[in-house]
Amino acid sequence: MTEIVESKIWVFVEQRQGRIADVGLEILGKAAELRQSVQGKVAGVLVGSNLDALADQVLCYGVDEVLVADDPLLADYCNQAYVKAIEAAVKSWQPEIFLLGATAMGTDLAPRLAARLRTGLSAHCIDLHLTADGDLLSVVPGWGGNVMARVSCPRTRPQVATVMPGVFDLPEAGEARGRKISIETGLQQDDITYRTVEVRREETPKGGLETAEVVVAGGWGVGTKADWRYIEELASVLNGAVGATRPPVDEGWAEEHGMIGQSGRTVRPRLYIGVGISGHMHHLVGLKNPELMVAINSDPNAAIFNHCHLGLVGDFKQIVPALIETIKSYSSTQ
């Protein structure tokens, strides 16, 4: 490829069916911050088909360049085809750092790409730093989030990392700037090693949970569908929304669109009350800066108590009804 690409920090801006995943933009925001310490440039990498409008959109997020692999063969995600397209660009323009969201797509694409390039990959990063020499230090949760590791990739390039959705703020779109550059993919039909026959996504409008001032969330500790009504009633008396961790959704107590966290929604309430929630990172990354964070749990050692302002230890089936009753008495005296 004859064009010159100056960016050394590349961010994969994931899109599926023409919709950009927030995490790609979140990482672009962080990359812009990292760029300042190394005087480097940042590129967004878009892969898919019919990407003109999306490329314009990416140019509004502070990138210097957007690299576009636009090919009908890339319309549906197929990891080997995506790897081949990205590999062509990496080999031509040699980025130092390549970041992707730790999504269903990113966690599949990144390891395949890193193996193709024979370079190092760190997974599910919750923070990124650059050393004075411009080396990437990734902060990676392990052992269920009980331990964090700082991981580097000293000998090979690019340094590849996947970043958890929601850990960096979603930047505001600004004026479009930067250049669009095409990646020549060189793809052929037999690079598509599996065929997508169906994509099913639950379309839930934004709003409700995401904009609620009060969120009452329940976890595995709630125990039964019957007792889930305590969560709903507490949310109701506080005029709040109901949230959940994954187990209540899997068990059918809570709605899928109520799931907060890595594979669910990101909420920014003023008040968060977590009931029967142990405090796994996968859930907590979906909760942004609550003014007041309260946890109710029977286990005084639950990890959530390390993250919240107020802790109540005991049986929620005794605490929550009493709480509901008292809150109701306040509203009736007003």
Place this chain on the structure above:
Amino acid sequence: MRTIVCIKPVPDPKHWNRLALDPKTKTLIRKGIPGTINPLDKHALELALSLRDKQGGEVLVMSMAPPDSGPVLNEALAMGADRAILLSDIAFAGADTLATAYVLSAGLDKLGEFDLVVCGDQTIDGGTAQVSAQVGEFLGVPNVMHVTAVDVTSSGSWLIHSQIEHGYVVVEIKPPMMLSVLKEVNEPRYVTLMNILEAEKKETRVWSSNDLELEEPWIGLNGSPTCMVDLFVPEKKNKAEFLAGEPREQAAKLADRLHRSGFC
């Protein structure tokens, strides 16, 4: 049909408080902590066994692990795998995901043709979820991750359901392939005492680096491009203020705080 299930012995989570970091190699010291089969790998094995139940063929388990991992492989043999292969060599120690996937793919290469390689989507220890796609890449076969359902059609192609954010995709794919599964894919079978006794008669073969075709610069700690700089326990910045008393008293105190903050 021939399926190979890659499993990983993981330190039993009940003993994670005994984990330590080797200050020199910066790898985790797991010595003395009992191992168990990584939970999602049991779902992978169940998938292989249920396919064998329907279509016949052979199920092998393979693991790259320390030499004392026999009991964990026996768990898999007791569940119903036909035989086991342990890739074990001091030269493999300290491997990151790339070096691990490289050695596993060399082991799979030595086994010859297969229809399916399957493993759990993620381990409970490192939890990087990287090895399956990397094995697929090294073997040059397609891989699908986050698998929640597998249908084998009469035409010989497979329909794989794979979880994505707020939904799923279905892809059509032909063997050979590498899949990594989520727990939704099935319910692993129970192991009986009879199964355990039968497992003792089954073969576990150990292969060292000499048994595999490997390029030395790509194995073990030295072949690992990533480097764990250090481990730390996350800062506990908002250690909760606990509200004291019986449940009713705690509830009253919280209600008062919520009231004073204007939430009710």
